[in-house]
Structures are given as C-alpha cells and as structure tokens.
Amino acid sequence: xxxxxxxxxxxxxxxxxxxxxxxxxxxxxxxxxxxxxxxxxxxxxxxxxxxxxxxxxxxxxxxxxxxxxxxxxxxxxxxxxxxxxxxxxxxxxxxxxxxxxxxxxxxxxxxxxxxxxxxxxxxx
Amino acid sequence: xxxxxxxxxxxxxxxxxxxxxxxxxxxxxxxxxxxxxxxxxxxxxxxxxxxxxxxxxxxxxxxxxxxxxxxxxxxxxxxxxxxxxxxxxxxxxxxxxxxxxxxxxxxxxxxxxxxxxxxxxxxx
Numbered sequence: 116x117x118x119x120x121x122x123x124x125x126x127x128x129x130x131x132x133x134x135x136x137x138x139x140x141x142x143x144x145x146x147x148x149x150x151x152x153x154x155x156x157x158x159x160x161x162x163x164x165x166x167x168x169x170x171x172x173x174x175x176x177x178x179x180x181x182x183x184x185x186x187x188x189x190x191x192x193x194x195x196x197x198x199x200x201x202x203x204x205x206x207x208x209x210x211x212x213x214x215x216x217x218x219x220x221x222x223x224x225x226x227x228x229x230x231x232x233x234x235x236x237x238x239x
Numbered sequence: 240x241x242x243x244x245x246x247x248x249x250x251x252x253x254x255x256x257x258x259x260x261x262x263x264x265x266x267x268x269x270x271x272x273x274x275x276x277x278x279x280x281x282x283x284x285x286x287x288x289x290x291x292x293x294x295x296x297x298x299x300x301x302x303x304x305x306x307x308x309x310x311x312x313x314x315x316x317x318x319x320x321x322x323x324x325x326x327x328x329x330x331x332x333x334x335x336x337x338x339x340x341x342x343x344x345x346x347x348x349x350x351x352x353x354x355x356x357x358x359x360x361x362x363x
Contacts, residue, residue: 118290131257
C-alpha cells in the first residue's frame with residue numbers, strides 16, 4: 116500500500132481514508148498533508164472516514180494532531196462521514212475528538228469550511 | 240477491506256481508488272456506483288487513480304465498464320490523476336482506455352464535467 120492521496124479542490128484538500136491506519140501511514144499522511152497545505156495555501160482540509168468501521172484512540176489522536184498541524188498552517192480541518200455506530204462507540208469509550216470539527220458528509224463539510232472562511236475574512 | 244466509498248459533491252460523485260482492485264471489489268464498486276447514480280441523479284462521476292502504480296487490462300476494462308454503465312444512466316465519467324509512468328505503460332501495452340474520458344487532476348475533471356453539462360443543456 117502506498118500513501119493516501121490528497122486531492123486538491125480549489126482552496127480545499129480532500130482526503131479519503133479507506134484502510135485501517137498504521138503508525139507509519141499516519142505519519143506519512145501528516146507529513147504529506149502539511150507539505151500540501153504549505154504548497155497550495157489551502158484554507159481547508161476535509162477528511163472522509165466513511166469507510167472506517169472502527170475509530171480507536173490511535174486514529175482519534177491522529178485526527179486531532181492533523182487538525183492541530185493544519186490550524187498552525189492556517190487551514191481548518193473537518194472530519195466527515197463518521198458512521199453512526201462509530202460515533203456511539205467513540206462516546207462510549209470516552210473519546211470525544213476534542214478540537215476536531217465534524218460534519219455529516221463531504222457536502223456539509225465543504226459548506227462548513229466556506230462559512231468559517233467567510234467569518235474569518237469578515238473578522239479581518 | 241470494505242467497499243470503496245463514493246462521495247457526493249453536488250451533482251458529481253467522487254471515487255478515490257487507493258488499493259489494487261480485485262474482482263469482487265471491482266464488481267462491488269460498479270454496483271454501488273450504479274445505485275448511487277440512480278439515487279442521487281448525479282450527472283458526473285470522477286474517479287481518481289493517482290494512488291495506483293499499475294493499471295493493467297483488468298483495471299482498464301473496469302474503468303471502461305463503469306464509464307459505460309454511468310453513460311446509460313446519463314452521467315459522464317472522468318478518470319483523473321493518472322501517473323505519467325502509468326500512462327506510458329498503458330500505451331506501450333496497447334491499452335488506450337477507449338471510451339474513457341481523462342483529465343489531469345480532480346479540479347480539471349470537475350471543470351470538464353461542468354463544461355460537458357453546459358454543452359448538453361445548450362443542445363437540449
């Protein structure tokens with residue numbers, strides 16, 4: 116398995132996670148994403164996890180850390196497509212994905228990014 | 240490994256192929272995609288293959304057949320993100336992906352779909 120592709124769509128980067136993440140892959144994704152944000156000056160990152168049946172504390176930490184890295188590079192991260200069963204398990208495990216924005220699906224995530232961008236430019 | 244997720248973005252469906260396709264997975268993708276096109280009345284399908292290092296005749300046939308199914312359901316398919324090395328090998332092997340539209344990346348693919356849609360509505 117190769118690296119997870121990062122798709123550019125205008126000012127937004129889109130990542131679809133389809134396989135269970137292992138340490139090395141997660142680190143590679145963080146690296147690639149940070150570089151791509153810097154390269155493209157992207158303002159938003161959408162991470163789709165609709166294919167994941169399990170989100171454990173490792174994946175949770177990875178999402179939080181990607182979110183943090185993107186924030187420092189002036190991009191907002193939205194995690195989308197979480198399955199209802201995953202959401203239930205996460206909360207039962209006491210993992211609340213703090214600091215990670217979520218949306219129901221890619222479309223809603225993109226809308227959220229568009230709004231947060233508008234808010235930011237109004238504040239500036 | 241589960242099914243390949245199909246993301247809806249407005250009138251377009253987006254599929255990112257990240258792993259080498261096996262028979263069953265390819266059939267599942269065809270099925271899912273046909274259902275999703277019917278469900279969402281999507282006008283376009285973008286298939287990103289930037290993660291694939293090898294596109295053999297099996298994958299080529301699958302792309303052509305997805306393209307054909309989508310066409311019957313009134314949707315245009317664009318394959319995007321092919322690596323230069325893959326393009327070279329494909330042509331050397333005599334596989335020309337006939338009937339399959341291609342674009343350099345997702346953004347260009349989306350533009351292509353927007354144009355083909357405009358052309359269609361003008362003709363109607």
